[in-house]
Amino acid sequence: MDRETLRLLELLNQLKLTEDEKKETFSFFEDRKADSCGLEAIDTSEVERMVHVMPIMTVVREDKVSQPFSREDLQSGAPETDEGYWCVPRVVE
Amino acid sequence: MRYETVIGLEVHCELATDSKIFCSCSAHSYGAEPNSHVCPACCGMPGMLPVVNKRVVDYGMKAGLMLNCHINRVTTFDKKSYYYPDLPAAYQTTQWFAPVAVNGLVEIETSKGKKNVRIKQIHMEEDAGKLVHDIREDTTHVDFNRTSVPLIEIVSQPDLSSAEEVEAYLERLKTLLRYARVAECEMAHGTMRCDVNLSVRPEGSDKLGVRTEMKNMNSIEAIKRAIEYETSRHIDAIENGTEVLVQETRRWDDIKGKSYAMRSKETAGDYRYFPDPNVMPVVIDDKWFDEISESLPEFPEVKRERYMSEYGLSEYDSEQLAKSIALCECFEDAYSVCGSAKDAANWMLSEVMSNLNARQMTYDMLTLNGKALGELITLVVDGKVGRANAKKILNAMFDDASVSPAEYAEKNGFVISNDTGLMDSVIKTMVAADPKAVADYKSGKEKAIMAIYGKCMKELKGNCDPQTLRTKLIEYINSL
Numbered sequence: 001m002d003r004e005t006l007r008l009l010e011l012l013n014q015l016k017l018t019e020d021e022k023k024e025t026f027s028f029f030e031d032r033k034a035d036s037c038g039l040e041a042i043d044t045s046e047v048e049r050m051v052h053v054m055p056i057m058t059v060v061r062e063d064k065v066s067q068p069f070s071r072e073d074l075q076s077g078a079p080e081t082d083e084g085y086w087c088v089p090r091v092v093e
Numbered sequence: 094m095r096y097e098t099v100i101g102l103e104v105h106c107e108l109a110t111d112s113k114i115f116c117s118c119s120a121h122s123y124g125a126e127p128n129s130h131v132c133p134a135c136c137g138m139p140g141m142l143p144v145v146n147k148r149v150v151d152y153g154m155k156a157g158l159m160l161n162c163h164i165n166r167v168t169t170f171d172k173k174s175y176y177y178p179d180l181p182a183a184y185q186t187t188q189w190f191a192p193v194a195v196n197g198l199v200e201i202e203t204s205k206g207k208k209n210v211r212i213k214q215i216h217m218e219e220d221a222g223k224l225v226h227d228i229r230e231d232t233t234h235v236d237f238n239r240t241s242v243p244l245i246e247i248v249s250q251p252d253l254s255s256a257e258e259v260e261a262y263l264e265r266l267k268t269l270l271r272y273a274r275v276a277e278c279e280m281a282h283g284t285m286r287c288d289v290n291l292s293v294r295p296e297g298s299d300k301l302g303v304r305t306e307m308k309n310m311n312s313i314e315a316i317k318r319a320i321e322y323e324t325s326r327h328i329d330a331i332e333n334g335t336e337v338l339v340q341e342t343r344r345w346d347d348i349k350g351k352s353y354a355m356r357s358k359e360t361a362g363d364y365r366y367f368p369d370p371n372v373m374p375v376v377i378d379d380k381w382f383d384e385i386s387e388s389l390p391e392f393p394e395v396k397r398e399r400y401m402s403e404y405g406l407s408e409y410d411s412e413q414l415a416k417s418i419a420l421c422e423c424f425e426d427a428y429s430v431c432g433s434a435k436d437a438a439n440w441m442l443s444e445v446m447s448n449l450n451a452r453q454m455t456y457d458m459l460t461l462n463g464k465a466l467g468e469l470i471t472l473v474v475d476g477k478v479g480r481a482n483a484k485k486i487l488n489a490m491f492d493d494a495s496v497s498p499a500e501y502a503e504k505n506g507f508v509i510s511n512d513t514g515l516m517d518s519v520i521k522t523m524v525a526a527d528p529k530a531v532a533d534y535k536s537g538k539e540k541a542i543m544a545i546y547g548k549c550m551k552e553l554k555g556n557c558d559p560q561t562l563r564t565k566l567i568e569y570i571n572s573l
Contacts, residue, residue: 008362051167051191051374058373063110063148066117069132084127085225085234088178092226092233 101251114243115143122238135241137181157194187218256317293327404434417456426463
Protein backbone atom coordinates (compact mmCIF):
# COMPACT_ATOMS: atom_id res chain seq x y z
CA MET A 1 0.00 0.00 0.00
CA ASP A 2 1.26 3.44 -0.87
CA ARG A 3 -0.25 6.91 -1.07
CA GLU A 4 -0.87 6.60 -4.86
CA THR A 5 -2.87 3.36 -4.37
CA LEU A 6 -4.86 5.01 -1.60
CA ARG A 7 -5.55 8.00 -3.87
CA LEU A 8 -6.80 5.62 -6.58
CA LEU A 9 -9.06 3.82 -4.11
CA GLU A 10 -10.54 7.15 -3.05
CA LEU A 11 -11.16 8.04 -6.67
CA LEU A 12 -12.71 4.74 -7.69
CA ASN A 13 -14.97 4.62 -4.66
CA GLN A 14 -15.82 8.31 -4.82
CA LEU A 15 -14.55 8.93 -1.28
CA LYS A 16 -12.81 11.89 0.26
CA LEU A 17 -10.81 10.76 3.28
CA THR A 18 -9.42 13.02 5.97
CA GLU A 19 -5.78 12.65 6.89
CA ASP A 20 -6.78 10.66 10.02
CA GLU A 21 -8.99 8.39 7.93
CA LYS A 22 -6.18 7.93 5.46
CA LYS A 23 -3.83 6.84 8.24
CA GLU A 24 -6.45 4.45 9.59
CA THR A 25 -7.16 3.02 6.11
CA PHE A 26 -3.49 2.75 5.41
CA SER A 27 -2.91 0.83 8.61
CA PHE A 28 -5.96 -1.42 7.94
CA PHE A 29 -4.68 -2.45 4.51
CA GLU A 30 -1.15 -2.98 5.80
CA ASP A 31 -2.53 -5.40 8.43
CA ARG A 32 -4.62 -7.25 5.87
CA LYS A 33 -1.60 -7.51 3.60
CA ALA A 34 0.41 -9.00 6.46
CA ASP A 35 -2.37 -11.56 7.05
CA SER A 36 -2.42 -12.46 3.35
CA CYS A 37 1.34 -12.88 3.26
CA GLY A 38 1.00 -15.52 5.97
CA LEU A 39 -1.05 -17.62 3.54
CA GLU A 40 1.87 -17.74 1.17
CA ALA A 41 3.49 -20.31 3.46
CA ILE A 42 0.94 -22.87 2.20
CA ASP A 43 2.01 -24.88 -0.85
CA THR A 44 -0.88 -24.68 -3.36
CA SER A 45 1.09 -25.80 -6.43
CA GLU A 46 -0.87 -29.06 -6.64
CA VAL A 47 -4.26 -27.47 -6.00
CA GLU A 48 -6.44 -26.90 -9.04
CA ARG A 49 -7.39 -23.28 -9.55
CA MET A 50 -10.85 -22.44 -8.26
CA VAL A 51 -12.90 -20.33 -10.63
CA HIS A 52 -16.13 -20.32 -8.70
CA VAL A 53 -17.12 -21.00 -5.11
CA MET A 54 -19.88 -23.40 -6.16
CA PRO A 55 -19.42 -26.49 -8.39
CA ILE A 56 -21.89 -25.23 -10.94
CA MET A 57 -21.68 -24.37 -14.60
CA THR A 58 -23.64 -22.19 -16.96
CA VAL A 59 -26.22 -23.39 -19.43
CA VAL A 60 -25.72 -22.41 -23.05
CA ARG A 61 -28.26 -21.75 -25.76
CA GLU A 62 -28.34 -22.48 -29.49
CA ASP A 63 -27.33 -19.69 -31.86
CA LYS A 64 -30.89 -18.88 -32.94
CA VAL A 65 -32.41 -15.47 -33.54
CA SER A 66 -35.79 -14.65 -32.04
CA GLN A 67 -38.15 -11.79 -32.72
CA PRO A 68 -36.85 -8.47 -31.36
CA PHE A 69 -38.74 -6.66 -28.63
CA SER A 70 -40.95 -3.73 -29.41
CA ARG A 71 -38.78 -0.63 -29.51
CA GLU A 72 -41.70 1.47 -28.32
CA ASP A 73 -42.11 -0.70 -25.21
CA LEU A 74 -38.39 -0.60 -24.45
CA GLN A 75 -38.25 3.15 -24.81
CA SER A 76 -41.51 3.85 -22.98
CA GLY A 77 -39.66 4.86 -19.80
CA ALA A 78 -36.95 6.89 -21.53
CA PRO A 79 -36.72 10.60 -20.63
CA GLU A 80 -36.15 11.43 -24.31
CA THR A 81 -36.09 9.58 -27.64
CA ASP A 82 -35.76 10.81 -31.22
CA GLU A 83 -36.25 8.89 -34.47
CA GLY A 84 -35.88 5.57 -32.68
CA TYR A 85 -32.76 6.56 -30.73
CA TRP A 86 -32.38 7.06 -27.01
CA CYS A 87 -31.15 10.59 -26.35
CA VAL A 88 -28.52 11.44 -23.76
CA PRO A 89 -26.66 14.64 -22.92
CA ARG A 90 -24.04 15.30 -25.57
CA VAL A 91 -20.82 13.45 -24.75
CA VAL A 92 -18.46 15.03 -27.27
CA GLU A 93 -17.71 18.67 -28.01
CA MET B 94 21.57 6.36 -30.81
CA ARG B 95 19.55 3.69 -32.57
CA TYR B 96 16.08 2.86 -31.30
CA GLU B 97 13.69 -0.02 -31.62
CA THR B 98 9.91 0.14 -31.59
CA VAL B 99 8.02 -2.26 -29.34
CA ILE B 100 4.44 -2.95 -30.40
CA GLY B 101 1.69 -5.07 -28.91
CA LEU B 102 -1.74 -5.35 -30.50
CA GLU B 103 -5.22 -5.86 -29.15
CA VAL B 104 -7.37 -7.02 -32.05
CA HIS B 105 -11.16 -7.15 -31.79
CA CYS B 106 -12.96 -9.43 -34.22
CA GLU B 107 -16.72 -9.67 -34.52
CA LEU B 108 -17.72 -13.33 -34.47
CA ALA B 109 -19.84 -14.62 -37.36
CA THR B 110 -22.78 -15.81 -35.27
CA ASP B 111 -26.44 -15.28 -36.08
CA SER B 112 -27.46 -14.01 -32.66
CA LYS B 113 -25.85 -11.91 -29.94
CA ILE B 114 -23.62 -13.31 -27.20
CA PHE B 115 -26.05 -13.18 -24.25
CA CYS B 116 -29.49 -12.81 -25.87
CA SER B 117 -31.21 -14.02 -29.02
CA CYS B 118 -31.42 -10.68 -30.83
CA SER B 119 -29.92 -10.71 -34.33
CA ALA B 120 -26.20 -9.93 -34.42
CA HIS B 121 -26.57 -8.46 -37.91
CA SER B 122 -28.12 -5.04 -37.95
CA TYR B 123 -26.02 -3.16 -40.51
CA GLY B 124 -28.27 -0.58 -42.10
CA ALA B 125 -31.21 -1.52 -39.86
CA GLU B 126 -33.47 0.96 -38.11
CA PRO B 127 -31.90 2.15 -34.84
CA ASN B 128 -32.77 -0.01 -31.83
CA SER B 129 -34.66 -2.53 -33.95
CA HIS B 130 -32.54 -5.52 -32.85
CA VAL B 131 -32.71 -5.06 -29.12
CA CYS B 132 -34.32 -6.61 -26.04
CA PRO B 133 -34.33 -5.88 -22.31
CA ALA B 134 -31.15 -7.99 -21.86
CA CYS B 135 -28.93 -6.17 -24.39
CA CYS B 136 -30.43 -2.83 -23.36
CA GLY B 137 -29.21 -3.40 -19.80
CA MET B 138 -32.64 -3.35 -18.21
CA PRO B 139 -32.52 -4.24 -14.50
CA GLY B 140 -33.13 -7.87 -13.63
CA MET B 141 -32.38 -9.33 -17.03
CA LEU B 142 -30.12 -12.37 -17.04
CA PRO B 143 -27.67 -13.24 -19.81
CA VAL B 144 -27.65 -16.71 -21.42
CA VAL B 145 -24.44 -17.67 -23.23
CA ASN B 146 -24.62 -18.41 -26.97
CA LYS B 147 -22.87 -21.79 -27.42
CA ARG B 148 -21.52 -20.88 -30.85
CA VAL B 149 -19.62 -17.94 -29.36
CA VAL B 150 -17.72 -20.38 -27.14
CA ASP B 151 -17.25 -22.73 -30.13
CA TYR B 152 -15.73 -19.90 -32.14
CA GLY B 153 -13.64 -18.65 -29.21
CA MET B 154 -12.16 -22.15 -28.88
CA LYS B 155 -11.63 -22.48 -32.64
CA ALA B 156 -9.84 -19.14 -32.78
CA GLY B 157 -7.67 -20.23 -29.86
CA LEU B 158 -6.74 -23.51 -31.50
CA MET B 159 -5.99 -21.81 -34.84
CA LEU B 160 -3.59 -19.53 -32.94
CA ASN B 161 -1.93 -22.45 -31.09
CA CYS B 162 -3.36 -21.42 -27.73
CA HIS B 163 -4.06 -23.45 -24.63
CA ILE B 164 -7.82 -23.68 -24.10
CA ASN B 165 -9.02 -23.04 -20.55
CA ARG B 166 -11.48 -25.87 -19.98
CA VAL B 167 -13.23 -23.80 -17.33
CA THR B 168 -13.67 -20.28 -18.62
CA THR B 169 -15.49 -17.46 -16.87
CA PHE B 170 -17.06 -14.10 -17.58
CA ASP B 171 -16.35 -10.94 -15.62
CA LYS B 172 -17.74 -7.44 -15.36
CA LYS B 173 -15.67 -4.51 -16.57
CA SER B 174 -17.18 -1.32 -15.23
CA TYR B 175 -17.11 2.00 -16.96
CA TYR B 176 -19.67 4.70 -17.53
CA TYR B 177 -20.44 5.75 -21.06
CA PRO B 178 -23.76 5.99 -22.89
CA ASP B 179 -22.84 3.23 -25.37
CA LEU B 180 -22.81 0.74 -22.49
CA PRO B 181 -26.36 0.51 -21.10
CA ALA B 182 -25.57 -1.66 -18.06
CA ALA B 183 -22.53 0.53 -17.18
CA TYR B 184 -20.38 -2.60 -17.36
CA GLN B 185 -19.17 -4.76 -20.21
CA THR B 186 -19.38 -8.51 -19.77
CA THR B 187 -15.96 -9.75 -20.79
CA GLN B 188 -13.32 -12.25 -19.61
CA TRP B 189 -10.55 -11.21 -17.27
CA PHE B 190 -9.70 -13.97 -14.80
CA ALA B 191 -10.07 -17.10 -16.98
CA PRO B 192 -10.22 -16.22 -20.70
CA VAL B 193 -11.12 -18.96 -23.16
CA ALA B 194 -7.63 -19.22 -24.69
CA VAL B 195 -4.13 -18.31 -23.48
CA ASN B 196 -0.46 -18.62 -24.40
CA GLY B 197 -0.64 -18.94 -28.20
CA LEU B 198 1.83 -18.42 -31.01
CA VAL B 199 1.45 -17.01 -34.52
CA GLU B 200 4.18 -17.26 -37.13
CA ILE B 201 4.55 -14.30 -39.46
CA GLU B 202 6.76 -13.74 -42.48
CA THR B 203 8.23 -10.40 -43.59
CA SER B 204 11.09 -9.26 -45.82
CA LYS B 205 13.37 -10.02 -42.85
CA GLY B 206 12.24 -13.64 -42.59
CA LYS B 207 9.99 -15.60 -40.25
CA LYS B 208 9.15 -14.63 -36.68
CA ASN B 209 6.91 -15.89 -33.90
CA VAL B 210 4.47 -13.55 -32.18
CA ARG B 211 3.24 -14.74 -28.80
CA ILE B 212 -0.45 -14.48 -28.02
CA LYS B 213 -1.14 -13.59 -24.40
CA GLN B 214 -4.83 -14.43 -24.50
CA ILE B 215 -8.07 -14.50 -26.45
CA HIS B 216 -11.17 -13.49 -24.57
CA MET B 217 -14.84 -13.38 -25.50
CA GLU B 218 -16.87 -10.27 -24.81
CA GLU B 219 -19.80 -8.16 -25.89
CA ASP B 220 -19.57 -5.15 -28.19
CA ALA B 221 -20.84 -1.73 -27.12
CA GLY B 222 -23.61 0.29 -28.77
CA LYS B 223 -23.22 3.05 -31.31
CA LEU B 224 -23.33 6.76 -30.57
CA VAL B 225 -24.42 9.29 -33.18
CA HIS B 226 -23.39 12.87 -32.56
CA ASP B 227 -24.49 14.67 -35.70
CA ILE B 228 -28.30 14.43 -35.65
CA ARG B 229 -28.80 17.25 -33.16
CA GLU B 230 -26.37 19.69 -31.60
CA ASP B 231 -27.56 19.35 -28.02
CA THR B 232 -27.71 15.56 -27.63
CA THR B 233 -26.00 12.33 -28.42
CA HIS B 234 -28.23 9.67 -29.98
CA VAL B 235 -27.80 6.08 -28.85
CA ASP B 236 -28.38 2.93 -30.91
CA PHE B 237 -28.09 -0.40 -29.05
CA ASN B 238 -28.35 -2.66 -32.13
CA ARG B 239 -24.62 -3.45 -31.85
CA THR B 240 -24.70 -3.90 -28.08
CA SER B 241 -23.87 -7.50 -27.11
CA VAL B 242 -22.76 -8.51 -30.60
CA PRO B 243 -20.09 -11.14 -29.83
CA LEU B 244 -16.41 -10.25 -30.12
CA ILE B 245 -13.14 -11.94 -29.43
CA GLU B 246 -10.20 -9.82 -28.39
CA ILE B 247 -6.81 -11.23 -29.33
CA VAL B 248 -4.07 -9.78 -27.14
CA SER B 249 -0.51 -10.19 -28.36
CA GLN B 250 2.65 -9.87 -26.33
CA PRO B 251 4.79 -6.84 -27.29
CA ASP B 252 6.71 -8.89 -29.87
CA LEU B 253 6.21 -6.71 -32.95
CA SER B 254 8.74 -4.09 -33.96
CA SER B 255 7.68 -2.48 -37.24
CA ALA B 256 4.71 -1.51 -39.38
CA GLU B 257 5.64 -4.33 -41.78
CA GLU B 258 5.46 -6.89 -38.99
CA VAL B 259 2.13 -5.51 -37.79
CA GLU B 260 0.72 -5.80 -41.30
CA ALA B 261 1.99 -9.38 -41.64
CA TYR B 262 0.53 -10.26 -38.22
CA LEU B 263 -2.90 -8.78 -39.02
CA GLU B 264 -3.00 -10.50 -42.42
CA ARG B 265 -2.09 -13.79 -40.76
CA LEU B 266 -4.84 -13.38 -38.15
CA LYS B 267 -7.35 -12.62 -40.91
CA THR B 268 -6.35 -15.68 -42.91
CA LEU B 269 -6.48 -18.05 -39.93
CA LEU B 270 -9.78 -16.76 -38.55
CA ARG B 271 -11.37 -16.78 -42.00
CA TYR B 272 -10.10 -20.31 -42.58
CA ALA B 273 -11.87 -21.38 -39.40
CA ARG B 274 -14.98 -19.44 -40.53
CA VAL B 275 -15.26 -17.78 -37.14
CA ALA B 276 -15.06 -14.15 -38.25
CA GLU B 277 -15.28 -12.01 -41.37
CA CYS B 278 -12.32 -9.87 -40.24
CA GLU B 279 -13.05 -7.06 -42.67
CA MET B 280 -11.60 -3.84 -41.30
CA ALA B 281 -13.58 -1.73 -43.79
CA HIS B 282 -16.81 -3.21 -42.37
CA GLY B 283 -15.71 -2.70 -38.76
CA THR B 284 -15.66 -6.45 -38.10
CA MET B 285 -11.96 -6.24 -37.23
CA ARG B 286 -10.60 -3.35 -35.16
CA CYS B 287 -7.23 -2.87 -33.66
CA ASP B 288 -5.68 -1.08 -30.66
CA VAL B 289 -1.97 -0.41 -31.10
CA ASN B 290 0.23 -0.24 -27.99
CA LEU B 291 3.59 1.28 -28.83
CA SER B 292 6.77 2.29 -27.04
CA VAL B 293 10.33 3.03 -28.10
CA ARG B 294 13.59 2.03 -26.41
CA PRO B 295 17.31 2.12 -27.20
CA GLU B 296 18.23 -0.84 -29.39
CA GLY B 297 19.31 -3.79 -27.25
CA SER B 298 17.71 -2.46 -24.06
CA ASP B 299 15.42 -4.82 -22.14
CA LYS B 300 13.55 -2.00 -20.40
CA LEU B 301 10.29 -0.89 -22.02
CA GLY B 302 9.73 2.81 -22.71
CA VAL B 303 6.60 4.88 -22.03
CA ARG B 304 3.68 3.19 -23.77
CA THR B 305 0.90 4.93 -25.67
CA GLU B 306 -2.19 3.30 -27.09
CA MET B 307 -4.07 4.18 -30.27
CA LYS B 308 -7.58 2.77 -30.19
CA ASN B 309 -10.05 1.50 -32.77
CA MET B 310 -7.82 1.57 -35.83
CA ASN B 311 -9.71 0.10 -38.77
CA SER B 312 -7.38 0.14 -41.77
CA ILE B 313 -4.02 -1.54 -42.15
CA GLU B 314 -2.65 1.41 -44.13
CA ALA B 315 -3.74 3.84 -41.40
CA ILE B 316 -2.17 1.59 -38.76
CA LYS B 317 1.13 1.60 -40.67
CA ARG B 318 1.08 5.39 -40.96
CA ALA B 319 0.17 5.77 -37.28
CA ILE B 320 3.03 3.48 -36.19
CA GLU B 321 5.53 5.45 -38.24
CA TYR B 322 4.24 8.75 -36.84
CA GLU B 323 4.18 7.57 -33.23
CA THR B 324 7.67 6.06 -33.49
CA SER B 325 9.05 9.38 -34.75
CA ARG B 326 7.16 11.31 -32.05
CA HIS B 327 8.55 9.10 -29.28
CA ILE B 328 12.13 9.29 -30.59
CA ASP B 329 11.83 13.06 -30.98
CA ALA B 330 10.60 13.39 -27.41
CA ILE B 331 13.43 11.23 -26.07
CA GLU B 332 16.22 12.85 -28.10
CA ASN B 333 15.12 16.46 -28.36
CA GLY B 334 12.81 16.83 -25.38
CA THR B 335 10.02 18.14 -27.64
CA GLU B 336 7.43 16.86 -25.16
CA VAL B 337 7.14 14.70 -22.07
CA LEU B 338 5.91 11.23 -22.97
CA VAL B 339 3.11 9.99 -20.73
CA GLN B 340 1.16 6.74 -20.68
CA GLU B 341 -2.05 7.67 -22.44
CA THR B 342 -4.68 6.72 -24.99
CA ARG B 343 -4.37 8.62 -28.26
CA ARG B 344 -6.60 9.11 -31.27
CA TRP B 345 -5.16 8.78 -34.77
CA ASP B 346 -6.35 11.34 -37.34
CA ASP B 347 -5.51 9.72 -40.65
CA ILE B 348 -6.40 12.80 -42.70
CA LYS B 349 -4.03 15.07 -40.77
CA GLY B 350 -1.51 12.26 -40.29
CA LYS B 351 -1.22 13.01 -36.56
CA SER B 352 -2.15 11.45 -33.25
CA TYR B 353 -3.83 13.38 -30.45
CA ALA B 354 -4.05 12.70 -26.71
CA MET B 355 -7.51 11.45 -25.72
CA ARG B 356 -7.19 10.53 -22.07
CA SER B 357 -4.72 9.15 -19.56
CA LYS B 358 -4.41 5.40 -19.93
CA GLU B 359 -6.73 3.32 -17.77
CA THR B 360 -5.33 0.51 -15.70
CA ALA B 361 -7.09 -2.72 -14.78
CA GLY B 362 -7.95 -1.23 -11.37
CA ASP B 363 -9.93 1.55 -13.02
CA TYR B 364 -12.34 -0.98 -14.48
CA ARG B 365 -12.94 -2.83 -11.18
CA TYR B 366 -13.07 -6.23 -12.84
CA PHE B 367 -14.99 -8.80 -10.84
CA PRO B 368 -16.59 -12.18 -11.65
CA ASP B 369 -20.01 -11.73 -13.21
CA PRO B 370 -22.44 -13.34 -10.77
CA ASN B 371 -25.04 -13.63 -13.54
CA VAL B 372 -23.00 -15.97 -15.75
CA MET B 373 -21.79 -19.21 -14.23
CA PRO B 374 -18.48 -20.73 -15.39
CA VAL B 375 -18.49 -22.31 -18.85
CA VAL B 376 -17.16 -25.85 -18.52
CA ILE B 377 -15.73 -27.31 -21.73
CA ASP B 378 -15.84 -31.09 -21.38
CA ASP B 379 -13.81 -33.55 -23.49
CA LYS B 380 -16.67 -34.19 -25.93
CA TRP B 381 -17.15 -30.50 -26.65
CA PHE B 382 -13.41 -29.88 -26.93
CA ASP B 383 -12.94 -32.86 -29.29
CA GLU B 384 -15.85 -31.73 -31.50
CA ILE B 385 -14.21 -28.34 -31.99
CA SER B 386 -10.69 -29.77 -32.46
CA GLU B 387 -11.96 -32.15 -35.14
CA SER B 388 -13.81 -29.38 -36.95
CA LEU B 389 -10.67 -27.31 -37.54
CA PRO B 390 -9.73 -26.77 -41.19
CA GLU B 391 -6.44 -27.64 -42.83
CA PHE B 392 -3.95 -24.83 -42.19
CA PRO B 393 -3.00 -22.75 -45.29
CA GLU B 394 0.54 -24.22 -45.42
CA VAL B 395 -0.80 -27.80 -45.30
CA LYS B 396 -3.26 -27.03 -48.09
CA ARG B 397 -0.53 -25.46 -50.23
CA GLU B 398 1.74 -28.49 -49.82
CA ARG B 399 -1.10 -30.90 -50.57
CA TYR B 400 -2.07 -29.03 -53.74
CA MET B 401 1.50 -29.42 -54.95
CA SER B 402 2.06 -33.04 -53.94
CA GLU B 403 -1.41 -34.48 -54.49
CA TYR B 404 -2.71 -32.39 -57.41
CA GLY B 405 0.59 -31.56 -59.10
CA LEU B 406 -0.08 -27.80 -59.07
CA SER B 407 2.81 -25.35 -59.25
CA GLU B 408 4.05 -23.65 -56.08
CA TYR B 409 2.74 -20.30 -57.34
CA ASP B 410 -0.75 -21.62 -58.15
CA SER B 411 -0.95 -23.47 -54.82
CA GLU B 412 0.14 -20.37 -52.92
CA GLN B 413 -2.44 -18.19 -54.67
CA LEU B 414 -5.31 -20.60 -53.99
CA ALA B 415 -4.30 -21.15 -50.34
CA LYS B 416 -4.56 -17.42 -49.63
CA SER B 417 -8.26 -17.75 -49.00
CA ILE B 418 -10.46 -20.56 -47.71
CA ALA B 419 -13.21 -19.39 -50.09
CA LEU B 420 -10.90 -19.89 -53.09
CA CYS B 421 -9.79 -23.29 -51.76
CA GLU B 422 -13.33 -24.54 -51.25
CA CYS B 423 -14.47 -23.36 -54.68
CA PHE B 424 -11.40 -24.94 -56.32
CA GLU B 425 -11.82 -28.26 -54.51
CA ASP B 426 -15.53 -28.43 -55.39
CA ALA B 427 -14.78 -27.63 -59.04
CA TYR B 428 -12.06 -30.29 -59.14
CA SER B 429 -14.37 -32.88 -57.59
CA VAL B 430 -16.72 -32.43 -60.56
CA CYS B 431 -14.39 -31.79 -63.53
CA GLY B 432 -11.66 -34.22 -62.41
CA SER B 433 -8.76 -32.02 -63.54
CA ALA B 434 -6.97 -30.05 -60.82
CA LYS B 435 -4.96 -28.18 -63.43
CA ASP B 436 -8.08 -27.04 -65.34
CA ALA B 437 -9.85 -26.12 -62.09
CA ALA B 438 -6.84 -24.12 -60.88
CA ASN B 439 -6.49 -22.35 -64.23
CA TRP B 440 -10.11 -21.28 -64.19
CA MET B 441 -9.87 -20.15 -60.58
CA LEU B 442 -6.74 -18.09 -61.11
CA SER B 443 -7.75 -16.55 -64.43
CA GLU B 444 -11.49 -16.20 -65.00
CA VAL B 445 -12.70 -16.35 -61.39
CA MET B 446 -10.02 -13.89 -60.23
CA SER B 447 -10.79 -11.50 -63.07
CA ASN B 448 -14.50 -11.57 -62.17
CA LEU B 449 -13.64 -10.84 -58.53
CA ASN B 450 -11.45 -7.91 -59.58
CA ALA B 451 -14.07 -6.52 -61.93
CA ARG B 452 -16.61 -6.61 -59.12
CA GLN B 453 -14.14 -5.19 -56.57
CA MET B 454 -14.70 -8.25 -54.40
CA THR B 455 -12.12 -9.72 -52.03
CA TYR B 456 -11.28 -13.43 -52.29
CA ASP B 457 -13.32 -14.17 -49.20
CA MET B 458 -16.42 -12.59 -50.70
CA LEU B 459 -16.53 -15.36 -53.30
CA THR B 460 -19.87 -17.17 -53.21
CA LEU B 461 -19.53 -18.92 -56.57
CA ASN B 462 -20.84 -22.49 -56.57
CA GLY B 463 -17.65 -24.56 -57.04
CA LYS B 464 -19.49 -27.66 -58.24
CA ALA B 465 -21.24 -25.59 -60.91
CA LEU B 466 -17.84 -24.22 -61.95
CA GLY B 467 -16.69 -27.83 -62.31
CA GLU B 468 -19.69 -28.50 -64.60
CA LEU B 469 -18.81 -25.45 -66.69
CA ILE B 470 -15.19 -26.56 -67.05
CA THR B 471 -16.41 -30.00 -68.14
CA LEU B 472 -18.66 -28.42 -70.80
CA VAL B 473 -15.64 -26.55 -72.21
CA VAL B 474 -13.27 -29.55 -72.04
CA ASP B 475 -15.87 -31.78 -73.74
CA GLY B 476 -16.23 -29.23 -76.53
CA LYS B 477 -19.87 -28.52 -75.75
CA VAL B 478 -19.41 -24.80 -75.01
CA GLY B 479 -16.80 -22.42 -76.45
CA ARG B 480 -14.46 -20.58 -74.08
CA ALA B 481 -15.86 -17.13 -74.93
CA ASN B 482 -19.41 -18.23 -74.16
CA ALA B 483 -18.20 -20.07 -71.04
CA LYS B 484 -16.96 -16.73 -69.72
CA LYS B 485 -20.43 -15.28 -70.25
CA ILE B 486 -21.91 -18.21 -68.33
CA LEU B 487 -19.42 -17.69 -65.50
CA ASN B 488 -20.44 -14.06 -65.35
CA ALA B 489 -24.06 -15.12 -64.93
CA MET B 490 -23.01 -17.61 -62.23
CA PHE B 491 -21.36 -14.75 -60.31
CA ASP B 492 -24.61 -12.78 -60.51
CA ASP B 493 -26.71 -15.72 -59.39
CA ALA B 494 -25.16 -18.68 -57.55
CA SER B 495 -28.11 -20.91 -58.51
CA VAL B 496 -27.38 -20.72 -62.27
CA SER B 497 -26.83 -24.16 -63.85
CA PRO B 498 -24.16 -23.87 -66.58
CA ALA B 499 -25.75 -26.53 -68.80
CA GLU B 500 -29.23 -25.01 -68.57
CA TYR B 501 -27.90 -21.49 -69.10
CA ALA B 502 -25.92 -22.62 -72.17
CA GLU B 503 -28.99 -24.35 -73.61
CA LYS B 504 -31.28 -21.41 -72.90
CA ASN B 505 -28.94 -18.84 -74.46
CA GLY B 506 -27.96 -20.87 -77.52
CA PHE B 507 -24.37 -21.40 -76.34
CA VAL B 508 -24.29 -25.15 -76.96
CA ILE B 509 -21.88 -25.99 -79.78
CA SER B 510 -23.83 -27.28 -82.70
CA ASN B 511 -22.93 -30.47 -84.53
CA ASP B 512 -24.65 -29.04 -87.58
CA THR B 513 -21.74 -29.15 -90.06
CA GLY B 514 -24.09 -27.98 -92.78
CA LEU B 515 -24.44 -24.61 -91.04
CA MET B 516 -20.67 -24.39 -90.57
CA ASP B 517 -20.05 -25.21 -94.25
CA SER B 518 -22.54 -22.56 -95.34
CA VAL B 519 -20.97 -19.87 -93.11
CA ILE B 520 -17.45 -20.76 -94.35
CA LYS B 521 -18.59 -20.48 -97.95
CA THR B 522 -20.16 -17.04 -97.38
CA MET B 523 -17.20 -15.60 -95.45
CA VAL B 524 -14.61 -16.89 -97.91
CA ALA B 525 -16.55 -15.35 -100.80
CA ALA B 526 -16.65 -12.03 -98.94
CA ASP B 527 -12.87 -11.79 -98.48
CA PRO B 528 -11.05 -12.76 -101.72
CA LYS B 529 -7.92 -10.80 -100.69
CA ALA B 530 -7.41 -12.92 -97.52
CA VAL B 531 -7.90 -16.04 -99.63
CA ALA B 532 -5.32 -14.87 -102.19
CA ASP B 533 -2.86 -13.94 -99.40
CA TYR B 534 -3.28 -17.36 -97.78
CA LYS B 535 -2.73 -19.11 -101.10
CA SER B 536 0.43 -17.07 -101.69
CA GLY B 537 1.90 -18.44 -98.44
CA LYS B 538 0.68 -15.96 -95.78
CA GLU B 539 -0.84 -18.55 -93.47
CA LYS B 540 -1.98 -15.99 -90.88
CA ALA B 541 -4.29 -14.38 -93.46
CA ILE B 542 -6.79 -17.14 -92.84
CA MET B 543 -7.36 -15.94 -89.26
CA ALA B 544 -9.40 -12.96 -90.43
CA ILE B 545 -11.90 -15.27 -92.13
CA TYR B 546 -11.77 -17.71 -89.21
CA GLY B 547 -12.70 -14.90 -86.79
CA LYS B 548 -15.62 -13.80 -88.94
CA CYS B 549 -16.91 -17.36 -89.16
CA MET B 550 -16.65 -17.81 -85.41
CA LYS B 551 -18.52 -14.53 -84.86
CA GLU B 552 -21.24 -15.52 -87.30
CA LEU B 553 -21.59 -18.87 -85.54
CA LYS B 554 -21.71 -16.99 -82.18
CA GLY B 555 -18.88 -19.11 -80.86
CA ASN B 556 -21.02 -22.23 -80.96
CA CYS B 557 -18.67 -24.50 -82.85
CA ASP B 558 -15.61 -26.55 -82.17
CA PRO B 559 -12.63 -24.29 -82.98
CA GLN B 560 -10.49 -27.11 -84.36
CA THR B 561 -13.26 -28.42 -86.62
CA LEU B 562 -13.93 -24.93 -87.95
CA ARG B 563 -10.25 -24.36 -88.69
CA THR B 564 -9.84 -27.72 -90.46
CA LYS B 565 -12.97 -27.23 -92.57
CA LEU B 566 -11.98 -23.68 -93.49
CA ILE B 567 -8.51 -24.77 -94.70
CA GLU B 568 -9.98 -27.68 -96.61
CA TYR B 569 -12.48 -25.42 -98.34
CA ILE B 570 -9.94 -22.75 -99.36
CA ASN B 571 -7.53 -25.43 -100.63
CA SER B 572 -10.33 -26.88 -102.74
CA LEU B 573 -10.89 -23.59 -104.55
